[in-house]
Amino acid sequence: MKCNKCAQRAVFTMRHYKLSLCETHYMEWFVSHTGQTIQKYHLLRPDERVLIAVSGGKDSLSLWDVLIRLGYAVDGLYIDLGIDGGFGYSALSHQKIDAFMAGHPETRLHVVDLAAEYGATLPQIAGRKRRGREKPCALCGLIKRHEMNRIAQAFGYDVLVTGHNLDDEAAVLFSNVLHWHTGYIARQAPVLEERTGLARKVKPLCRAYEREVAAYALIRGIDYIYEECPYVEGSRTLMYKGMLDQLEEEAAGTKLQFYVTFLHAKKDGFFRDEEALVELHPCDTCGQPTIAPGSCAFCRIWKEPER
Amino acid sequence: MRVVFRDKSWELEGKMTVKKMLEQVGVIPVTVLVVRNGKLLTEDVLLEPDDEVKLHAVISGG
DSSP: OBOSSSSSBOOEEEGGGTEEEOHHHHHHHHHHHHHHHHHHTTOOOTTOEEEEEOOSSHHHHHHHHHHHHTTOEEEEEEEEOOOOTTTTHHHHHHHHHHHHHHTOTTOOEEEEEHHHHHSSOHHHHHHTSHHHHSOOHHHHHHHHHHHHHHHHHHTTOSEEEOOOOHHHHHHHHHHHHHTTOHHHHHHOOSEEOOBTTBOEEEOTTTTSOHHHHHHHHHHHTOOOOOSOOTTOTTOHHHHHHHHHHHHHHHSTTHHHHHHHHHHHHHHTTOSOOSGGGSOOEEOTTTOOEESSSSSOHHHHHHHSOOO | OEEEETTEEEEOOSOEEHHHHHHHHTOOGGGEEEEETTEEEOTTOEEOTTOEEEEEESSOOO
């Protein structure tokens, strides 16, 4: 099969776009496509200070690489959760980020070491909590959201970027629709606008298939952590991704259509974000915004007695 | 040919396309990238009996 743009052999086909490209043209296409997403949803402005949350995985490292190629000044944030999983998952993730940064000396990496900062790793604190004992994923999300915002605010970044891809967004939407979590559905978007004490959060890969991101990382030679988080096995999100993959195999473009038509419906006022109307209060411990007066959910993790 | 995917591997006889190979090993094409000698392959590429190909899981990392 030939590249649709030149006479070279195609290496990657995107059935949903009816497009097959060689290595060179795929690299160009992916950078340009991400740039178009940034423009379309007004995610970033050229002069902004950008902080990207990096995990050492393909999505965050590829996005960091693309944003640098697009000319943005982007620093990284790595939250070391102290996950081992029998193969030093967190340590290996950190190594991949360091290797990436060796090729980008203009960037800076902020590291939050959870154990050093708060006295316990994610597995340790999760083991002490009823909500985290089975799976620490809910606590993980809570900790990451809090720490990402804390570092963005403390160092004066204009915007916080995450590497969520289309498959992530489609799986979350699928889950929220199945359970009719209308509040969550209303809040899902490529950009979460800034509020007092909360940095603006954007997802420039929200229209990029996970497969497209993996192809970019492979062709570009980005050395990312291939192993999944040891806690992901058996997760609902993985199950929904598997179901959506089956639909995608049968009908190319299903995931993209599911997500993009949702965004159109949202723009047309189909969903109302009630949470945006809720008054926020500063946490009495860390000062970050929280819905209920008192301590925020993050600070309560470390204060509550062990169970 | 030898096909490797995570901790599994298969030995398949004869020539076949990438698409046919994925059918034989029972892997959904959209969930993997097919790599030979470090290069990505499209589904129409004809694999030779002495090829070794790696299936690279799309969902991975982070």
